[in-house]
Amino acid sequence: MATAKKAKTPNVSAEELMTHYREMLMIRRFEEKAGQLYGMGLIGGFCHLYIGQEAVVVGLEAAAKEGDQRVTSYRDHGHMLACGMDPKGVMAELTGREGGYSKGKGGSMHMFSKEKNFYGGHGIVAAQVPLGAGLAFANKYRGNDNVSFAYFGDGAANQGQVYETFNMASLWQLPCIFVIENNQYAMGTSLQRGSSTPELYTRGAAFGIPGEAVDGMDVLAVKEAGERAVAHCRDGKGPYILEMKTYRYRGHSMSDPAKYRTREEVQKMKAERDPIDHIRDMLVSGKHSTEDELKAIDKEVKKIVSEAADFASESPEPALSELYTDIYA
Amino acid sequence: MAIQILMPALSPTMEEGTLAKWLVKEGDTVQSGDIMAEIETDKATMEFEAVDEGVIGKILIAEGTEGVKVNTAIATLLEDGEDASAAEVAPVASAQSAEPAPTAPAKAAAPVSEAPPMEDVPEGTTFKKQTVREAIRDGMSEEMRASDDVFLMGEEVAEYQGAYKISQGMLDEFGPRRVIDTPITEHGFAGIAVGASFAGLRPIVEFMTFNFAMQAIDQILNSAAKTLYMSGGQMGAPMVFRGPNGAAARVGAQHSQDYASWYAQIPGLKVVMPHTAADYKGLMKSAIRDPNPVIFLENEILYGTSGDVPELDDFTVPIGKAKIARVGDDVTIVSFGIGMKYALEAADALASEGISAEVVDLRSLRPMDTETVIKSVQKTNRCVTVEEGYPVCSIGSQISSVLMQQAFDYLDAPVINCTGKDVPMPYAANLERHALITTAEVIDAVKSVTYR
Numbered sequence: 001m002a003t004a005k006k007a008k009t010p011n012v013s014a015e016e017l018m019t020h021y022r023e024m025l026m027i028r029r030f031e032e033k034a035g036q037l038y039g040m041g042l043i044g045g046f047c048h049l050y051i052g053q054e055a056v057v058v059g060l061e062a063a064a065k066e067g068d069q070r071v072t073s074y075r076d077h078g079h080m081l082a083c084g085m086d087p088k089g090v091m092a093e094l095t096g097r098e099g100g101y102s103k104g105k106g107g108s109m110h111m112f113s114k115e116k117n118f119y120g121g122h123g124i125v126a127a128q129v130p131l132g133a134g135l136a137f138a139n140k141y142r143g144n145d146n147v148s149f150a151y152f153g154d155g156a157a158n159q160g161q162v163y164e165t166f167n168m169a170s171l172w173q174l175p176c177i178f179v180i181e182n183n184q185y186a187m188g189t190s191l192q193r194g195s196s197t198p199e200l201y202t203r204g205a206a207f208g209i210p211g212e213a214v215d216g217m218d219v220l221a222v223k224e225a226g227e228r229a230v231a232h233c234r235d236g237k238g239p240y241i242l243e244m245k246t247y248r249y250r251g252h253s254m255s256d257p258a259k260y261r262t263r264e265e266v267q268k269m270k271a272e273r274d275p276i277d278h279i280r281d282m283l284v285s286g287k288h289s290t291e292d293e294l295k296a297i298d299k300e301v302k303k304i305v306s307e308a309a310d311f312a313s314e315s316p317e318p319a320l321s322e323l324y325t326d327i328y329a
Numbered sequence: 330m331a332i333q334i335l336m337p338a339l340s341p342t343m344e345e346g347t348l349a350k351w352l353v354k355e356g357d358t359v360q361s362g363d364i365m366a367e368i369e370t371d372k373a374t375m376e377f378e379a380v381d382e383g384v385i386g387k388i389l390i391a392e393g394t395e396g397v398k399v400n401t402a403i404a405t406l407l408e409d410g411e412d413a414s415a416a417e418v419a420p421v422a423s424a425q426s427a428e429p430a431p432t433a434p435a436k437a438a439a440p441v442s443e444a445p446p447m448e449d450v451p452e453g454t455t456f457k458k459q460t461v462r463e464a465i466r467d468g469m470s471e472e473m474r475a476s477d478d479v480f481l482m483g484e485e486v487a488e489y490q491g492a493y494k495i496s497q498g499m500l501d502e503f504g505p506r507r508v509i510d511t512p513i514t515e516h517g518f519a520g521i522a523v524g525a526s527f528a529g530l531r532p533i534v535e536f537m538t539f540n541f542a543m544q545a546i547d548q549i550l551n552s553a554a555k556t557l558y559m560s561g562g563q564m565g566a567p568m569v570f571r572g573p574n575g576a577a578a579r580v581g582a583q584h585s586q587d588y589a590s591w592y593a594q595i596p597g598l599k600v601v602m603p604h605t606a607a608d609y610k611g612l613m614k615s616a617i618r619d620p621n622p623v624i625f626l627e628n629e630i631l632y633g634t635s636g637d638v639p640e641l642d643d644f645t646v647p648i649g650k651a652k653i654a655r656v657g658d659d660v661t662i663v664s665f666g667i668g669m670k671y672a673l674e675a676a677d678a679l680a681s682e683g684i685s686a687e688v689v690d691l692r693s694l695r696p697m698d699t700e701t702v703i704k705s706v707q708k709t710n711r712c713v714t715v716e717e718g719y720p721v722c723s724i725g726s727q728i729s730s731v732l733m734q735q736a737f738d739y740l741d742a743p744v745i746n747c748t749g750k751d752v753p754m755p756y757a758a759n760l761e762r763h764a765l766i767t768t769a770e771v772i773d774a775v776k777s778v779t780y781r
Binding site: 123130141 | 512518519521524525526552557560561563565567621
């Protein structure tokens with residue numbers, strides 16, 4: 001992480017820090033609960049948790065404005081919560097229930113919200129990259145100043161369609177921010193074993209796309225870089241690449257024993273780089289907040305997540321008639 | 330002896346062309362590589378170069394002559410020491426190899442002789458002759474005039490005017506914002522178009538051929554076809570994927586495949602494969618307006634064929650509706666796209682032998698109007714299907730299955746599926762002819778099911 005940019009001396013309000021803290025904590029607790037529900041058999045199939053990477057989406061959402069779009073991979077719960085989707089609807093989709101965002105027909109990997117401009121949730125590695133550029137294309141076509149965020153991982157960064165998209169996004173100056181969430185492992189393959197060049201932020205150089213590496217464990221650094229990228233895109237200067245140096249604490253999916261890395265490596269990350277602890281420390285040491293205030297937030301978040309879990313467990317399964325709906329508009 | 334200069338074939342499907350302009354005159358000396366004439370094919374105007382050096386003896390075909398068949402002598406070239414009189418005695422035999430390649434059954438660009446689709450238009454409608462190529466362009470252009478959300482993207486669609494000249498003139502009318510040249514990256518631009526459709530635009534994606542759409546099939550199936558379902562109805566992909574599909578002529582295995590049954594299998598997609606110019610236009614307009622992703626399978630050999638297109642302000646053909654292209658009593662021939670050519674030719678030939686064939690043009694493959702097929706079979710009690718694609722899991726096998734389940738008691742003979750052969754398309758002209766379906770095979774199949 002040595003090359004990643006740190007945030008400058010934080011010049012942020014206590015209120016903003018508290019918001020970041022609360023949003024990251026929401027994702028963390030939500031994902032822990034999802035893991036629990038998976039263990040109880042309430043969530044099936046694949047379930048990819050975002051724990052450890054919370055600062056990336058929370059920081060970037062802080063740089064976005066109304067009407068901006070986002071699209072991501074199957075590790076998507078954090079993105080949905082960060083853009084304001086209802087935790088109940090997300091959790092109920094994980095349990096495959098009627099109250100889920102896709103009425104239970106999409107599942108963990110395939111969720112959408114037109115209202116929040118969240119365009120999925122895509123299960124095919126890197127398919128969301130041209131889709132994100134397509135959303136940017138629509139913005140440019142319509143002449144508005146919105147931008148799209150196309151999130152993908154270090155594994156997806158080696159897919160051919162990413163480079164086809166880079167070429168066209170640059171050629172057509174599409175307002176698209178390509179966010180490479182480099183959590184260092186493409187499933188079980190470390191970056192070193194899968195990428196000929198580890199500096200993923202330079203992958204747009206051949207297409208003239210500026211890129212920068214960002215400390216993805218520091219929400220303020222993420223937000224700051226996000227603001228630069230957004231300004232670049234809104235100014236009509238074309239796409240921008242942000243490589244977020246981050247880390248996932250859990251396995252690739254629930255069924256991943258994660259034998260490809262040591263426990264010590266994970267423990268070290270948790271102990272030294274945790275994005276939530278980082279902000280918590282800033283709040284407490286800067287005397288922006290008291291332990292009691294933070295505990296109150298923890299409690300509130302826990303309650304929301306627990307209500308989401310209840311909703312997701314109680315919401316009925318979709319009616320059998322739903323099998324044949326939404327195939328054609 | 331004077332050399333004959335022959336009308337060249339300038340594309341895989343060219344059979345004739347217009348000798349637009351002579352750039353040399355009798356008595357001119359030409360070197361190899363000099364441009365002698367401009368020849369217009371149905372796709373482009375091409376320069377025609379000399380391959381030998383010599384003096385132009387006689388110009389045999391005047392400039393401006395249309396319909397000059399490939400391999401017709403168009404001029405003579407005198408070699409050293411010859412004078413113009415040598416041209417007079419030059420043999421006029423074809424320069425073709427010993428066995429002149431007979432025209433493959435599907436290759437003739439003859440006008441489609443089919444009754445106008447009266448069912449789709451009000452009484453008293455007038456018609457104009459148009460090529461399939463023009464009909465597709467008019468369908469797209471009318472919809473682009475009607476809605477700014479509609480745009481066309483693909484390889485060579487704008488400045489080149491379309492690899493097959495489909496989008497000719499569209500860049501001039503709509504500008505580069507809406508007629509967009511893409512780099513050669515099918516996977517990428519198909520994905521960008523799907524993303525734009527999620528945001529509510531209505532892209533028309535041209536694939537130079539559907540063979541190249543294999544590079545993009547993940548985006549077509551996994552992103553375009555499934556998102557409406559996966560989002561619980563929140564968002565889908567209102568768009569059209571179009572381009573030539575199936576065999577052209579002598580382009581070999583990788584450029585000659587019919588993908589009809591591939592796409593017809595996918596829930597979430599609509600699939601059309603028209604035959605006549607009118608249906609091309611009417612279905613194109615319906616496809617663009619449809620809120621779902623539509624696979625619009627065209628055929629290069631049909632591009633130059635003409636048909637009667639209704640002169641209406643807004644002529645559309647509904648997706649999912651077959652039509653009776655020819656009424657008959659003894660057998661039902663079901664086909665679509667280029668297959669209709671063999672079906673109709675066979676029906677003509679069979680009529681002279683006293684067999685009356687009803688020909689159903691499916692037009693849409695998904696949803697498929699099996700009701701019209703069943704109704705016809707209930708009348709004729711026999712069915713032959715005709716398509717260019719492979720035999721395994723073909724559209725014909727689907728129709729056979731439907732008839733077995735829903736019209737079993739009406740069948741007096743097993744259904745026969747006439748298809749392309751179960752082989753990659755060979756290059757050799759004779760092998761290619763045998764790999765494709767032929768009219769003779771359709772006639773044989775009909776005779777078999779009618780026990781003649």
